[in-house]
Amino acid sequence: MPVIVPVILCGGSGTRLWPRSRASKPKPFLPLVGDSTLFEAAVLRCPAAGGFAPPVVVTGHKHLDHVEQQLAGAPGAQVIVEPSARNTAAAIALAAYRLPEDAVMLVCPSDHHIGDADAFAAAACAAADLAAEGWLVSFGIEATTPETGFGYLKRGEAISGTGYRTAQFVEKPDLERAKAFLAEGIYAWNGGIFAFRVKDFLAELTAHRPAIAAGVADAVAKGTEDGQRFHPDAATFAAVPSDSVDYAVMENTTRAAMVPADMNWSDIGNWHALHEALDRDDNGNSVRGIGDVELVDCRNVLVDSDGPRVSVIGLEDVIVVVDGNDIMITTVSGVQKVGKLSGAVNQ
Amino acid sequence: MPVIVPVILCGGSGTRLWPRSRASKPKPFLPLVGDSTLFEAAVLRCPAAGGFAPPVVVTGHKHLDHVEQQLAGAPGAQVIVEPSARNTAAAIALAAYRLPEDAVMLVCPSDHHIGDADAFAAAACAAADLAAEGWLVSFGIEATTPETGFGYLKRGEAISGTGYRTAQFVEKPDLERAKAFLAEGIYAWNGGIFAFRVKDFLAELTAHRPAIAAGVADAVAKGTEDGQRFHPDAATFAAVPSDSVDYAVMENTTRAAMVPADMNWSDIGNWHALHEALDRDDNGNSVRGIGDVELVDCRNVLVDSDGPRVSVIGLEDVIVVVDGNDIMITTVSGVQKVGKLSGAVNQ
Numbered sequence: 001m002p003v004i005v006p007v008i009l010c011g012g013s014g015t016r017l018w019p020r021s022r023a024s025k026p027k028p029f030l031p032l033v034g035d036s037t038l039f040e041a042a043v044l045r046c047p048a049a050g051g052f053a054p055p056v057v058v059t060g061h062k063h064l065d066h067v068e069q070q071l072a073g074a075p076g077a078q079v080i081v082e083p084s085a086r087n088t089a090a091a092i093a094l095a096a097y098r099l100p101e102d103a104v105m106l107v108c109p110s111d112h113h114i115g116d117a118d119a120f121a122a123a124a125c126a127a128a129d130l131a132a133e134g135w136l137v138s139f140g141i142e143a144t145t146p147e148t149g150f151g152y153l154k155r156g157e158a159i160s161g162t163g164y165r166t167a168q169f170v171e172k173p174d175l176e177r178a179k180a181f182l183a184e185g186i187y188a189w190n191g192g193i194f195a196f197r198v199k200d201f202l203a204e205l206t207a208h209r210p211a212i213a214a215g216v217a218d219a220v221a222k223g224t225e226d227g228q229r230f231h232p233d234a235a236t237f238a239a240v241p242s243d244s245v246d247y248a249v250m251e252n253t254t255r256a257a258m259v260p261a262d263m264n265w266s267d268i269g270n271w272h273a274l275h276e277a278l279d280r281d282d283n284g285n286s287v288r289g290i291g292d293v294e295l296v297d298c299r300n301v302l303v304d305s306d307g308p309r310v311s312v313i314g315l316e317d318v319i320v321v322v323d324g325n326d327i328m329i330t331t332v333s334g335v336q337k338v339g340k341l342s343g344a345v346n347q
Numbered sequence: 348m349p350v351i352v353p354v355i356l357c358g359g360s361g362t363r364l365w366p367r368s369r370a371s372k373p374k375p376f377l378p379l380v381g382d383s384t385l386f387e388a389a390v391l392r393c394p395a396a397g398g399f400a401p402p403v404v405v406t407g408h409k410h411l412d413h414v415e416q417q418l419a420g421a422p423g424a425q426v427i428v429e430p431s432a433r434n435t436a437a438a439i440a441l442a443a444y445r446l447p448e449d450a451v452m453l454v455c456p457s458d459h460h461i462g463d464a465d466a467f468a469a470a471a472c473a474a475a476d477l478a479a480e481g482w483l484v485s486f487g488i489e490a491t492t493p494e495t496g497f498g499y500l501k502r503g504e505a506i507s508g509t510g511y512r513t514a515q516f517v518e519k520p521d522l523e524r525a526k527a528f529l530a531e532g533i534y535a536w537n538g539g540i541f542a543f544r545v546k547d548f549l550a551e552l553t554a555h556r557p558a559i560a561a562g563v564a565d566a567v568a569k570g571t572e573d574g575q576r577f578h579p580d581a582a583t584f585a586a587v588p589s590d591s592v593d594y595a596v597m598e599n600t601t602r603a604a605m606v607p608a609d610m611n612w613s614d615i616g617n618w619h620a621l622h623e624a625l626d627r628d629d630n631g632n633s634v635r636g637i638g639d640v641e642l643v644d645c646r647n648v649l650v651d652s653d654g655p656r657v658s659v660i661g662l663e664d665v666i667v668v669v670d671g672n673d674i675m676i677t678t679v680s681g682v683q684k685v686g687k688l689s690g691a692v693n694q
Contacts, residue, residue, distance in 0.1 A: 294690070
């Protein structure tokens with residue numbers, strides 16, 4: 001297996017998990033599941049003992065303090081500070097231009113939860129092996145529900161013991177199509193986890209989005225080192241087109257592959273998804289945080305309090321979050337509206 | 348019309364409206380409906396301009412501070428401080444032994460809400476007129492729902508333009524009986540509001556509960572004045588039997604009468620009853636307190652916050668109360684369990 005360099009993408013605006021997630025401390029930096037933050041967990045999933053090189057973190061100015069504080073235990077880590085947000089194609093290219101051309105990058109979002117670290121490690125190895133052969137590899141996350149909020153990967157012909165060509169990238173489908181995908185069994189979720197050899201990624205980016213490749217190369221060439229930080233040139237980077245890696249590279253390359261990953265993954269994309277990722281009692285209830293909680297006649301209730309005592313009677317499928325001066329209460333079916341609450345919008 | 352002396356009974360333990368109502372500041376002393384507290388409203392309903400004498404308040408040591416603070420604007424008020432709690436027969440007798448024998452007492456609980464003050468005043472006049480003729484008069488509160496938590500009064504023959512004999516006192520009925528009462532139309536709720544001439548009340552008490560009458564007379568005779576306060580003798584009062592005025596007097600006298608009172612009355616006996624007494628918007632929602640509140644897709648929701656912002660999505664028939672370090676959330680159907688929450692029990 002080649003050495004794998006974790007490239008951890010770290011951003012997020014923090015409205016869908018408001019009020020716990022805030023613009024000033026968004027989702028990756030919160031201990032939403034277990035005791036580690038999602039960012040810490042992303043770093044811990046790629047240990048040196050598992051064949052991983054020290055991580056490269058790509059983040060923005062406003063999250064730099066959180067990143068460096070939570071990276072404390074990761075020797076050799078490098079932090080690339082984006083002068084502005086130019087989406088994932090440019091973010092990954094920043095890391096690529098800083099790495100040897102034969103290195104294999106494992107691109108990981110830092111705002112997802114992965115319950116089964118062993119399954120993640122196995123998929124990472126399989127993906128890295130394919131990447132070392134020149135494939136651009138997506139993790140194909142086992143679809144367990146007909147989600148309409150994710151992109152899907154259609155499995156093509158087998159190219160290794162565990163890998164397949166990606167036959168098709170499918171944008172967020174409607175519910176009917178999502179149900180059909182689930183029934184068909186050859187569609188997986190696209191969770192934004194990728195393995196690329198540096199030179200292959202850059203070649204494909206240059207072929208399909210030459211302006212992004214050239215712009216990022218220039219921003220890195222003119223950039224400055226500052227301890228573990230690297231600052232790409234701001235003016236140059238600001239001119240780089242903003243595009244996702246999916247659009248820019250994955251949907252264009254002829255060498256898209258996927259490895260299936262059944263690893264108890266969640267994007268923790270809203271409070272319901274977080275509740276699903278947590279341990280529950282026999283009534284489906286979960287309690288997080290440090291406030292005392294009493295639940296009477298409740299089912300499928302999540303209470304997360306940062307201090308005050310919360311006493312609840314008779315609720316079902318409801319989420320209660322207490323954070324500072326904010327109390328947010330939503331039904332499971334209302335979680336998509338959390339980000340539009342005035343408290344979340346006017347941060 | 349005779350001069351009427353309001354006798355305001357003021358106690359309460361404060362568990363059913365927890366966490367707003369606390370042992371240290373129970374229901375009568377809170378501004379639950381409108382800007383006045385229930386106690387203040389009870390005093391204000393009996394103004395000098397309406398033919399009322401200054402009030403006599405009967406309360407316990409632990410509520411004395413609240414009573415005196417909230418009585419500030421009531422000149423001539425007298426406060427009888429119960430050395431111990433001996434129920435309503437003894438409490439009313441304390442006031443009776445301090446008043447002229449021809450005075451008419453209007454006995455009022457201080458933990459109820461009355462929306463229609465004019466209807467109250469009219470019923471008080473009618474009741475006082477009957478009391479001045481020697482009747483022991485209950486307010487017969489118009490029954491609007493088949494409540495199983497109240498006692499009922501059955502209307503008998505007419506004895507004046509607005510008064511009737513009380514044909515029967517009925518303890519809390521089951522639902523089927525309560526529905527039958529409502530259908531029959533001659534049953535009213537017993538809200539614990541009474542008009543008695545002092546000498547008639549004491550004569551009936553002496554006839555049916557001589558130990559209470561004698562004990563209270565003795566406690567008053569041995570009592571001490573202290574400004575507007577009067578302290579009955581503690582040891583003597585402690586030996587007085589504990590009984591309600593309903594059992595001790597009303598169910599035994601042959602001169603029980605009632606005046607109908609349709610005055611938008613509520614005992615505010617739980618959070619649902621409070622919500623029913625409040626103004627609501629077109630969706631049935633009410634907001635109380637000083638915290639910002641945002642309601643999205645909510646119906647029949649009451650939010651009462653003493654500070655924190657509360658944002659709610661998708662709830663129906665739910666009550667949310669924020670008080671100090673406590674957040675209480677209950678469905679309407681769960682309100683009877685509020686008093687059993689550990690926060691309410693362990694005050």
